[in-house]
Amino acid sequence: MSDSMNSKLEDRRHFLKTSAVVAGVTLGPGVLFFGVAQSRAPEEGASSNQRWGMLIDTTKCGDGCSDCVTACNTENGLTGHTGPQDSQWIRKVDIKDLRTGYVQSLPMLCQHCENAPCVDVCPTGASMKRADGIVLVDRHSCIGCRYCMMACPYKARSFVHEPLTDQNPEVPRGKGCVESCTFCVQRVDRGDKPACVEACDTKGHKAMLFGDLKDPESEVSKALKSSDSVEVRADLALHTGVRYQGI
Amino acid sequence: MARLASYLRAGLRLAVLLGVTALMAAPSFEAAAGVELPKLEKGKGEKCVEDTAFMRRNHMELLKHHRNETLRQGIRTTKHSLKACVECHASGKTGSVASSKEDFCVACHSYAGAKPDCWDCHATKPGKHSVRQAAQPAVSPLMPSSGGRQ
Ligand code: SF4
Ligand code: SF4
Numbered sequence: 001m002s003d004s005m006n007s008k009l010e011d012r013r014h015f016l017k018t019s020a021v022v023a024g025v026t027l028g029p030g031v032l033f034f035g036v037a038q039s040r041a042p043e044e045g046a047s048s049n050q051r052w053g054m055l056i057d058t059t060k061c062g063d064g065c066s067d068c069v070t071a072c073n074t075e076n077g078l079t080g081h082t083g084p085q086d087s088q089w090i091r092k093v094d095i096k097d098l099r100t101g102y103v104q105s106l107p108m109l110c111q112h113c114e115n116a117p118c119v120d121v122c123p124t125g126a127s128m129k130r131a132d133g134i135v136l137v138d139r140h141s142c143i144g145c146r147y148c149m150m151a152c153p154y155k156a157r158s159f160v161h162e163p164l165t166d167q168n169p170e171v172p173r174g175k176g177c178v179e180s181c182t183f184c185v186q187r188v189d190r191g192d193k194p195a196c197v198e199a200c201d202t203k204g205h206k207a208m209l210f211g212d213l214k215d216p217e218s219e220v221s222k223a224l225k226s227s228d229s230v231e232v233r234a235d236l237a238l239h240t241g242v243r244y245q246g247i
Numbered sequence: 248m249a250r251l252a253s254y255l256r257a258g259l260r261l262a263v264l265l266g267v268t269a270l271m272a273a274p275s276f277e278a279a280a281g282v283e284l285p286k287l288e289k290g291k292g293e294k295c296v297e298d299t300a301f302m303r304r305n306h307m308e309l310l311k312h313h314r315n316e317t318l319r320q321g322i323r324t325t326k327h328s329l330k331a332c333v334e335c336h337a338s339g340k341t342g343s344v345a346s347s348k349e350d351f352c353v354a355c356h357s358y359a360g361a362k363p364d365c366w367d368c369h370a371t372k373p374g375k376h377s378v379r380q381a382a383q384p385a386v387s388p389l390m391p392s393s394g395g396r397q
Binding site: 042043044045046128130131132134136138139140163164166167168169170172173174175176177185186189190 | 314315316318319320321322323324325330333367368369370372373374376
C-alpha cells in the first residue's frame with residue numbers, strides 16, 4: 001500500500017475516533033425496545049417486529065486478532081486480499097488517541113443504518129433495507145454506478161471488478177455490482193449467528209453480540225440496556241444497527 | 248369483372264400463403280428447427296415442481312418472482328428456488344448445471360438462443376446447505392428466550 005494511501009487511512013481512523021468521542025457526548029435517541037421477536041417459518045419473510053443489530057465491545061476485541069475477517073471471507077467467498085479493487089465486507093481498524101497514544105482495535109463493517117444513505121442515493125432501488133433492518137444490494141437491479149459507495153460514511157461497500165467463479169451457492173456475487181456485509185442474511189434466516197460473531201465466540205473473545213434489538217430479552221438488548229454504547233458518527237443520525245462499546 | 252376475378256385470385260393466393268405460414272409456425276420442434284432437440288439429463292428428484300411443458304415456458308417468471316420474494320422480503324420457501332433447480336439438475340458428470348454444453352441449463356438455452364446471466368453471480372453447483380435441509384423451520388438459537396414463543 002502506498003504511503004499516501006496509508007496516511008489517508010490514518011486520517012480516517014483519527015476522524016472516526018474523534019467523532020466517536022463526540023458521539024459519546026451527543027448521543028441521540030437510543031434504540032427503542034418493543035414487540036416480541038419470533039422465530040419464523042420459511043414462508044413468513046422478514047418482519048419489522050424484529051431489528052437485527054450488533055454490539056461490539058472493543059475492550060474485548062483481541063489486538064492482532066482477525067478471526068472475524070477470516071470467517072467472513074470464508075462464509076461469503078471473498079479472497080481476503082486487501083488491494084484497492086478487492087472486496088472487504090469487514091475489516092480490522094486500529095484507532096489511536098493522538099494525545100495519549102492509546103491504541104484500540106475494532107472490526108468495522110456495514111452498520112446497517114436505519115436511515116441508510118446508500119439506500120437514499122441508489123437510482124435503481126437496488127440498495128435496499130429489509131423489514132428487519134438488514135441492508136442489502138439487490139444485484140438484479142444494481143447498475144454498478146457506485147453512488148452508494150460514495151454515500152456510505154463508513155466505507156463499508158466494495159465493487160466487484162473482475163468476473164467471479166465458484167461462489168458460495170448461498171451468497172451469489174458477481175462482477176459489476178456493489179456489495180457489502182449482509183449480516184450473513186443466509187445464516188440469520190435459518191437461525192444462525194453471522195460468521196464473524198461465531199468466530200469471535202469460538203476464539204473466546206466474545207467481543208461481538210448479535211441479536212434482535214426489538215426483543216428486550218435478547219442478549220444484545222440486555223447488554224445495550226445495562227451499559228453505555230455509541231454509534232460511530234452518531235452526529236449523522238443514521239441510527240446504526242451496529243453499536244460500539246469502549247471507544 | 249376481370250378486375251374482381253383478379254382480386255379474388257390474389258385473395259386466394261394470400262390465404263394459401265397464410266395457411267402455409269401458420270403450418271410452419273405450428274409448435275412442432277422437429278418441423279421448426281431441423282436441429283436436434285437438446286438431450287437433457289434426468290433430474291434427481293421424482294418429478295419437477297411444475298409440469299414440464301409449463302416449466303419450459305415459464306421457469307424464468309417463477310425464478311424472477313421467487314428471487315424478489317427471497318431477497319427483498321426474506322421469504323425462503325424452496326419450491327421455486329434456483330438453488331433447488333441446481334440441486335436437482337446438476338449433471339452427474341460435471342456436477343454443474345452450466346459448465347459443459349450438455350449441462351441442463353446450457354443445453355436448452357443454447358438451443359433456444361437465450362443468454363441469461365444468472366451464472367455470473369449464482370453458483371452452478373449445489374452447495375453444502377441443501378435447500379431441503381434449510382426448509383426445516385429451525386428454532387432460532389439467536390433467540391435464547393424463544394422457549395415460550397412460537
Ligand atoms: S454502513 Fe454504509 S452500506 Fe451500510 S447501511 Fe450504512 S450507508 Fe449503507
Ligand atoms: S452501485 Fe448499485 S446499489 Fe449502489 S447506488 Fe448504484 S445501482 Fe444502487
